[in-house]
Amino acid sequence: MTAATYQYVDLPDASVVTTRALLTARENITDTVAARAMMCIHGGAGFGKTLAVNTCLRELEPAGEDVRKITFRARPTARAVCYELFTALDLAGEPPRHPANSTAC
Structure with a gap:
C-alpha cells in the first residue's frame, strides 16, 4: 500500500502500516x-x-464507487x-429547515 500525500505520510519511501x-x-x-x-x-x-x-476510500474509488467525504x-x-x-448527495431542492420532521435526512 503506497502512502498518499495527505496525513503526514508524504515523506520519501513512507508507507501505511x-x-x-x-x-x-x-x-x-x-x-x-x-x-x-x-x-x-x-x-x-x-x-x-x-x-x-x-486509505480505504481511496481503494474504493477505482472500483467505480462515488465517494463523497463530509467533515x-x-x-x-x-x-x-x-x-x-x-448538499453532498446533490439532492434536489433546499435542505429542510427542521431535519427532525423531515424524511429527506
Missing part, C-alpha cells in the same frame, strides 16, 4: 458501501481515524448533519 485496526476499518467500510449505508468511525485524537478512512465540526447539530448530507 496495515494494522488490525486498519483491516477492521477496511472491512467495515467495504461492507457499509456494499450495503449503501452510512457508518461513523469515532475515537480519540491521533488514533488514525482519518488515515484509515482516507463535520465538533458536536454538529442534527440540522448541520442534514444540511451537509443534503
